[in-house]
Amino acid sequence: xxxxxxxxxxxxxxxxxxxxxxxxxxxxxxxxxxxxxxxxxxxxxxxxxxxxxxxxxxxxxxxxxxxxxxxxxxxxxxxxxxxxxxxxxxxxxxxxxxxxxxxxxxxxxxxxxxx
Amino acid sequence: xxxxxxxxxxxxxxxxxxxxxxxxxxxxxxxxxxxxxxxxxxxxxxxxxxxxxxxxxxxxxxxxxxxxxxxxxxxxxxxxxxxxxxxxxxxxxxxxxxxxxxxxxxxxxx
Numbered sequence: 154x155x156x157x158x159x160x161x162x163x164x165x166x167x168x169x170x171x172x173x174x175x176x177x178x179x180x181x182x183x184x185x186x187x188x189x190x191x192x193x194x195x196x197x198x199x200x201x202x203x204x205x206x207x208x209x210x211x212x213x214x215x216x217x218x219x220x221x222x223x224x225x226x227x228x229x230x231x232x233x234x235x236x237x238x239x240x241x242x243x244x245x246x247x248x249x250x251x252x253x254x255x256x257x258x259x260x261x262x263x264x265x266x267x268x
Numbered sequence: 269x270x271x272x273x274x275x276x277x278x279x280x281x282x283x284x285x286x287x288x289x290x291x292x293x294x295x296x297x298x299x300x301x302x303x304x305x306x307x308x309x310x311x312x313x314x315x316x317x318x319x320x321x322x323x324x325x326x327x328x329x330x331x332x333x334x335x336x337x338x339x340x341x342x343x344x345x346x347x348x349x350x351x352x353x354x355x356x357x358x359x360x361x362x363x364x365x366x367x368x369x370x371x372x373x374x375x376x377x378x
Contacts, residue, residue: 195370209365259311
């Protein structure tokens, strides 16, 4: 079946502009995660959704970052007034959700470059 | 919150030799420890995982060990092959949140 998909694959924007990144999880997966990966770095947790609600938003770096999920499926991560330090690969992952060690399946990522 | 440290940051081994990557975590409530492999320009993929009620798990050439008392876990790759070259990330999970280590770049020397 189809894996996690993300769009766009690449986004170049000017400092100060808003951007919207999209994630389509695996069908039936109730849990959805956003991570940020800077060049040569590890994965930084941003936010987690269970269904449409976000029990954990602790990783969002500032109030310029927000995310929503509708219909328990597609999620969008919005970055307002982008800054150069926002440049990174934004990865989305989904899992079946619930307790236990359910595998997170990652999407291909969106490479964001802020000029 | 949880803090995961990973060592070494880079590792080069001769093809056929073994590679070991070590991670420590800070929060004893962590109950699930996956390892991800990320090839250049690709997405991370799960290669093996272990739950806190298990001490060791093996899958062909890959094994993971967990010491809950010391709060550390390790990835062991035996009989390394060129296709094992990648960046490997460990992670620890509490309440659905994964905290990742900073990664180990493994290079297999033919």
